[in-house]
Amino acid sequence: MLARTVFVGFRTANSFQWTKRLLNVTSQAFQSFSKDDAKGEKVHFPGATQSYFTDKMQFIQSIDPISTYRVMDKEGKILDPAQEPRVSEDFAIKIYKDMITLNIMDLILYEAQRQGRISFYMTNYGEEAYIGSAAALDNDDVIFGQYREAGVLLYRGFGLDEFMNQCYSNEQDNGKGRQMPVHYGSKELNFQTISSPLATQIPQAAGAAYALKMSGKKNCVMCYFGEGAASEGDFHAALNIAATMKCPVIFFCRNNGFAISTPALEQYKGDGIASRGIGYGVDTIRVDGNDVWAVFNATRTARQLATDENRPVLIEAMTYRIGHHSTSDDSSAYRSKTEVENWKRLDNPIIRLRKWLENKNWWNEEKENDFRSETRKEILKSFSRAEKLRKPSLTELFNDVYDQPTSNLIEQKKELKRLIEKYPENYKLIKFKNEGNDL
Amino acid sequence: MNGNLLRKVFGNVGVGRVVGLSSSTLGKGNTRVNGVRSSLAFAGGVAGLKSLAGLQRRQYSASAGETMTVRDALNLALEEELTADERVFLLGEEVGQYNGAYKISKGLLDKFGPKRVIDTPITEAGFAGLAVGAALSGLRPICEFMTFNFAMQAIDQIINSAAKTHYMTGGTVTCPIVFRGPNGYAASVAAQHSQDYAAWYGAIPGLKVISPWDSEDARGLLKAAIRDPNPVIFLENELQYGVSFPVSAEALSKDFQLPIGKAKIIREGKDVTLVSHSRPLNLCVEAAEKLQAEDGISAEIINLRSIRPLDVETIIASVKKTNHLVSVESGFPQFGVGSEICALIMESEAFDYLDAPVERITGADVPTPYAFNLEGLAFPTTDTVVKVARRTLYRKKK
Numbered sequence: 001m002l003a004r005t006v007f008v009g010f011r012t013a014n015s016f017q018w019t020k021r022l023l024n025v026t027s028q029a030f031q032s033f034s035k036d037d038a039k040g041e042k043v044h045f046p047g048a049t050q051s052y053f054t055d056k057m058q059f060i061q062s063i064d065p066i067s068t069y070r071v072m073d074k075e076g077k078i079l080d081p082a083q084e085p086r087v088s089e090d091f092a093i094k095i096y097k098d099m100i101t102l103n104i105m106d107l108i109l110y111e112a113q114r115q116g117r118i119s120f121y122m123t124n125y126g127e128e129a130y131i132g133s134a135a136a137l138d139n140d141d142v143i144f145g146q147y148r149e150a151g152v153l154l155y156r157g158f159g160l161d162e163f164m165n166q167c168y169s170n171e172q173d174n175g176k177g178r179q180m181p182v183h184y185g186s187k188e189l190n191f192q193t194i195s196s197p198l199a200t201q202i203p204q205a206a207g208a209a210y211a212l213k214m215s216g217k218k219n220c221v222m223c224y225f226g227e228g229a230a231s232e233g234d235f236h237a238a239l240n241i242a243a244t245m246k247c248p249v250i251f252f253c254r255n256n257g258f259a260i261s262t263p264a265l266e267q268y269k270g271d272g273i274a275s276r277g278i279g280y281g282v283d284t285i286r287v288d289g290n291d292v293w294a295v296f297n298a299t300r301t302a303r304q305l306a307t308d309e310n311r312p313v314l315i316e317a318m319t320y321r322i323g324h325h326s327t328s329d330d331s332s333a334y335r336s337k338t339e340v341e342n343w344k345r346l347d348n349p350i351i352r353l354r355k356w357l358e359n360k361n362w363w364n365e366e367k368e369n370d371f372r373s374e375t376r377k378e379i380l381k382s383f384s385r386a387e388k389l390r391k392p393s394l395t396e397l398f399n400d401v402y403d404q405p406t407s408n409l410i411e412q413k414k415e416l417k418r419l420i421e422k423y424p425e426n427y428k429l430i431k432f433k434n435e436g437n438d439l
Numbered sequence: 440m441n442g443n444l445l446r447k448v449f450g451n452v453g454v455g456r457v458v459g460l461s462s463s464t465l466g467k468g469n470t471r472v473n474g475v476r477s478s479l480a481f482a483g484g485v486a487g488l489k490s491l492a493g494l495q496r497r498q499y500s501a502s503a504g505e506t507m508t509v510r511d512a513l514n515l516a517l518e519e520e521l522t523a524d525e526r527v528f529l530l531g532e533e534v535g536q537y538n539g540a541y542k543i544s545k546g547l548l549d550k551f552g553p554k555r556v557i558d559t560p561i562t563e564a565g566f567a568g569l570a571v572g573a574a575l576s577g578l579r580p581i582c583e584f585m586t587f588n589f590a591m592q593a594i595d596q597i598i599n600s601a602a603k604t605h606y607m608t609g610g611t612v613t614c615p616i617v618f619r620g621p622n623g624y625a626a627s628v629a630a631q632h633s634q635d636y637a638a639w640y641g642a643i644p645g646l647k648v649i650s651p652w653d654s655e656d657a658r659g660l661l662k663a664a665i666r667d668p669n670p671v672i673f674l675e676n677e678l679q680y681g682v683s684f685p686v687s688a689e690a691l692s693k694d695f696q697l698p699i700g701k702a703k704i705i706r707e708g709k710d711v712t713l714v715s716h717s718r719p720l721n722l723c724v725e726a727a728e729k730l731q732a733e734d735g736i737s738a739e740i741i742n743l744r745s746i747r748p749l750d751v752e753t754i755i756a757s758v759k760k761t762n763h764l765v766s767v768e769s770g771f772p773q774f775g776v777g778s779e780i781c782a783l784i785m786e787s788e789a790f791d792y793l794d795a796p797v798e799r800i801t802g803a804d805v806p807t808p809y810a811f812n813l814e815g816l817a818f819p820t821t822d823t824v825v826k827v828a829r830r831t832l833y834r835k836k837k
Contacts, residue, residue: 142576144572173609174608174609174611175607175608175609176609176610178606178607178609179607183607185608185609185611185612187608187611187612192575192612193604193607193608193611193612195599195600195604195607196599197595197599197600200568200595200596200599200600201572202568203564203565203566203567203568203569203571203572203596204568204569204571204572204575204596204600205572206565206568206569206572207568207569207570207571207572207573207574207575207576207578207580208572208573208575208576209572210569210572210573210578211572211573211576211577211578212576214528214554214578215577221572233564233592234564234565234568234595234596236562237562237564237565237566237568238565238568238569240560240562240565241559241560241562241565241566241568241569242569244559244560245557245559245569247569399610400605400606400609400610401605401606401644401645402605402645402647402669403605403613403668403669406700406748407700407748408748
């Protein structure tokens with residue numbers, strides 16, 4: 001009966017193979033009949049083998065909301081000492097210093113954009129605790145970011161000059177001036193270059209994880225995205241395929257409350273993003289994303305699940321985007337300044353970690369002031385250095401479309417050279433590395 | 440569920456099915472723009488059914504040498520490249536246990552195991568995205584789409600990620616990946632299963648686009664595609680899978696490859712150049728024989744093989760010899776492969792050698808109909824090619 005229902009109309013050269021598969025499925029299904037227990041009769045359909053039959057008709061409207069894991073409260077006090085990570089002073093201070101550096105860099109580059117010195121920028125204000133996730137990874141773990149993860153690069157050792165060169169798309173920019181600002185990338189630091197279309201990095205992360213699994217390395221992939229991106233089909237495709245193909249990947253959702261102007265509560269109707277992970281059979285946790293140690297602990301354990309057992313994991317980190325979406329956005333149009341100020345003041349991830357550090361006597365006002373002024377100086381120095389550099393060579397316009405230039409690219413390049421020679425006054429060649437001489 | 444079922448039914452009925460298209464009479468709506476005359480192929484009648492059905496089963500075996508179907512050529516190329524390089528793996532819907540909807544991956548799961556021949560969930564964005572991520576991380580995936588119609592669900596991964604990553608990472612990250620599967624018109628599967636995407640992918644910098652016709656093309660170009668460090672779109676044709684072609688001893692060598700970006704003259708001639716790719720080349724071959732026999736017209740046929748890069752040099756050289764050019768394809772007319780060829784010829788020195796406007800033969804500018812008789816009207820036939828070739832040479836039908 002089952003055979004006729006499922007496979008009617010399928011007449012192929014391989015019908016024998018289908019029959020064989022069918023028999024396997026059927027025998028498995030019927031085995032489950034014998035496993036009936038106190039809960040009653042178990043479902044024998046191949047699509048839901050853990051279910052039981054019931055005579056109660058019930059539509060499920062909700063499950064209990066998923067709790068939010070937290071290690072320290074807003075004052076930096078540890079809730080359960082057993083959960084406090086055993087980290088060294090240096091380790092904790094590095095995380096804190098990177099959070100501060102990111103904060104100052106954001107301030108300077110945001111202002112630079114307002115002054116028209118760079119074209120675009122995105123700040124990380126309010127979400128700096130995600131650096132705790134970077135601190136829980138191995139440097140050989142591969143990162144796929146969305147765009148608001150500069151702190152991960154900073155933690156891995158991406159230099160201030162590299163940030164500035166990218167934002168200025170100058171001749172020392174790794175990306176050769178082909179990307180908008182904040183689309184960082186670093187092969188050396190295993191940080192895949194940021195790609196603008198939302199959520200495409202999520203299935204790619206599963207693929208990179210599959211590659212790691214194939215290589216036998218005990219590493220995983222870390223994939224960041226926002227709760228808005230989780231509405232894209234790619235998110236769903238990625239979780240399903242990572243689960244079915246057992247990919248060692250951590251999906252890290254920065255649920256910061258806003259997708260540009262769309263508030264989270266208009267973005268979805270379910271229990272956040274975490275509830276979806278369970279639907280896909282993915283180990284899932286929701287954490288206080290402003291608590292750097294909750295983020296750190298959850299990521300460390302997620303990493304173990306991924307690398308030891310090839311299990312994908314979903315972490316939903318709850319936070320609040322203090323800054324505008326980007327420099328192309330003015331969030332005062334859709335949320336009150338008071339709301340933003342309250343978040344900044346009452347639940348600030350940087351202040352929370354600072355209080356924790358001060359409780360341990362690892363940090364104080366003097367250190368804070370010294371570090372802030374020193375860092376500001378360093379960033380400004382790097383900033384003006386980057387601003388003075390020329391743009392990449394004009395040949396870079398045509399390179400890297402393919403590994404080797406095709407004939408039409410060579411032709412285009414020749415045409416540009418001809419035009420420049422004919423109308424030199426229309427091309428400000430002095431602004432480009434090599435001044436057009438290498439065309 | 441319905442989508443799933445539809446795909447499966449579609450996949451199964453497609454295998455080795457023989458359906459001919461109808462013969463043609465040419466539509467009257469010819470327009471002349473900038474020296475290019477375009478002709479859409481509105482065919483009529485069903486008299487030609489038999490001859491095309493015959494073509495389906497036909498073996499293109501000129502000599503007594505070995506022959507091979509396009510399907511076997513693809514299968515063997517996959518097997519050899521999976522053997523040669525551990526980084527190569529195949530993924531897609533039904534490619535493993537089921538041996539592929541069109542049996543292109545027959546036997547590969549048994550030989551290479553489920554880590555390298557992967558049955559995926561039905562999620563083009565998911566498995567194409569996974570393949571791109573694996574390619575960015577050093578593997579060399581071959582991503583099979585059950586047909587390129589379904590690749591639309593993953594088009595962003597192909598265009599915005601695979602094609603652009605090398606450029607946008609400053610040349611530091613390559614994306615060595617092959618997206619392959621049947622493309623172009625099939626038989627009796629309606630508009631959403633039956634259209635040619637060559638022009639879509641052909642427009643994108645960063646992609647290489649291949650459209651093989653015979654078994655040597657399929658074998659040599661698929662091997663080259665898998666070894667290429669760039670993302671490659673490999674456009675097969677469902678109706679060609681079962682067609683046999685001769686293969687040379689050289690082509691059977693494990694190291695055999697064909698250069699991507701080079702066209703092949705598959706028949707030399709002096710009066711008119713027919714340029715085409717994929718399945719419509721069958722029409723050109725038949726038309727050339729007919730033109731020779733009935734009119735004494737000697738047609739040269741160019742098999743493009745590669746849509747991007749496009750080997751315009753070979754077309755130019757041929758036009759300089761024949762002074763007449765007809766492009767033949769099954770794609771839609773607007774912004775099609777034929778349109779691009781017309782433009783390139785006008786921009787080249789070959790324009791001055793033309794004795795008549797370039798003619799485009801394309802599919803009709805409508806979504807492919809399902810009904811057998813209407814579908815037949817939507818695509819060019821051998822008679823369309825014969826008629827247009829005569830017209831471009833100012834010959835009357837005898």
